[in-house]
Amino acid sequence: MEQSLKKTRTMPRDRELWKKMRTMRRNRNRDGKEEEKDKGILLSGDTILFLPDELLQKVLSFLPFVNIIRLGIVCKRWYEVVHSSAPSSWAMMAPQKTLFFKPCFDGCTTFSGHLYDSGLLQWYNFGSPRLEKSLRCTSSSCGLVCLMNPSDGSRLFVGNPIKRDWKLLQVPGHSTPNFNALALSFDRCTRGYTVVVAKCIHTQLLGKFLQWHLSVHIYQSTTKSWATPFAQDLGHWQAGRYVVICDGVLYHFIYHLDLKIPRLVAFDLAKPPSSIQSLIQESIPTPCPFGCSGLLNLSNKLVMVGAVYDPPDEVWVILELKEDKTWREVSQMPISMQKKLRRSDSINCCGAGDFIFMHTALWPEILTFDMGQKVWAWSSHPYTEQLHLCFKPRSQFYYGFCFEPRFDISP
CATH class of the missing domain: 2.120.10.80 (Kelch-type beta propeller)
Incomplete structure (x- = not known):
């Protein structure tokens, strides 16, 4: 699973994604506005692959525990994030019912x-x-x-x-x-x-x-x-x-x-x-x-x-x-x-x-x-x-x- 994830990060599709994100930053610096298509890129599900483990764990901490467990079987990296041995973000997890x-x-x-x-x-x-x-x-x-x-x-x-x-x-x-x-x-x-x-x-x-x-x-x-x-x-x-x-x-x-x-x-x-x-x-x-x-x-x-x-x-x-x-x-x-x-x-x-x-x-x-x-x-x-x-x-x-x-x- 780790090998497939590494290959995904070097695929042309992701290089094209990074180019679009850099273009978005240049457009933002030039006129302070984001184009509509750039907003769609930021909300794309692919971009979550580039989040650090700590930030991904923080995002998951807002979900009900059942959803977190289900997301832990998506891939090897997400399993490690959910079952991390250094759970710094889980301490601030949203309150869960008994x-x-x-x-x-x-x-x-x-x-x-x-x-x-x-x-x-x-x-x-x-x-x-x-x-x-x-x-x-x-x-x-x-x-x-x-x-x-x-x-x-x-x-x-x-x-x-x-x-x-x-x-x-x-x-x-x-x-x-x-x-x-x-x-x-x-x-x-x-x-x-x-x-x-x-x-x-x-x-x-x-x-x-x-x-x-x-x-x-x-x-x-x-x-x-x-x-x-x-x-x-x-x-x-x-x-x-x-x-x-x-x-x-x-x-x-x-x-x-x-x-x-x-x-x-x-x-x-x-x-x-x-x-x-x-x-x-x-x-x-x-x-x-x-x-x-x-x-x-x-x-x-x-x-x-x-x-x-x-x-x-x-x-x-x-x-x-x-x-x-x-x-x-x-x-x-x-x-x-x-x-x-x-x-x-x-x-x-x-x-x-x-x-x-x-x-x-x-x-x-x-x-x-x-x-x-x-x-x-x-x-x-x-x-x-x-x-x-x-x-x-x-x-x-x-x-x-x-x-x-x-x-x-x-x-």
Whole structure:
């Protein structure tokens, strides 16, 4: 492709084009006016071949991400511009809406599915052939996504789904924990990222309860190393799978079988706690008996989605943590939407930017909520074969994840 491009630049047609462009400059210098035919030359598609890579990248940055990906297969040079390792212009890319990925492993063994664009309200086929379908534990931040097998705590992948650039990380600690919790945070200033893996295993049986042990493993991309600042017994407390990093603090739900209200512990990554007792003492209670379905970082605000149990009813709400460590109700899910979404399975949530996506493993539609506009909306899935997923083994599916389309971020 490079050879054909070099030949194109030396063809007589292009020499004639350069002559016309030089004539245009002389005419402009002579009388300050451009002839009509010269304007057509400047707008010709051929002239884009002569743009420097940085300028071409700047032009492409104004397009929707789908168009940029499609233009990346035009030729070798455009592919290199789109997937450049020095993406100086992509940092100023026009804002893009959050994407939601719903996997579908029907008849295939690779990591593939369908991608929903919340801005254009369209679905696309999407996948990463290098990844296996067992990576069902996910977390995302900015344009990066972290994937992990929930039954294999020894490794994980972090990467940019848009660029299909993935990095394998070996995780320390127990390789087969009872519960894995995964959190990812990207720092826009340092361009580094932090991965946290919380592993919870039961060690022995004390009376009618299990004894649980929690270890927190932290990876810093700037040092390319792991640290385990916390590894202690929780007693009868059990760590859940909902965890998120917000403003340098790791928030993690823990539960006790004797208590109906779960606790949200705040783990300062810069100053780890000395004991589990101090974590529990400073933990944040939920306002009432609450079943969490999502713990999200939306624009550096901690948001929780779940069900408030008010027998015989169940109300799904969105709560936001205020500065005084109390919860503020943002919105309640309409009853009609709640009944429809609860028809097939438990609800799971993910979010980025101002969008929250609520979905189940066996239901083709997703429910979205715009935090800025306070608007609930359904997104119909065009691939009707997923309506028959309820007849497939439950282990073949998981809920999905969302992320921001970015070209300036790599693991």
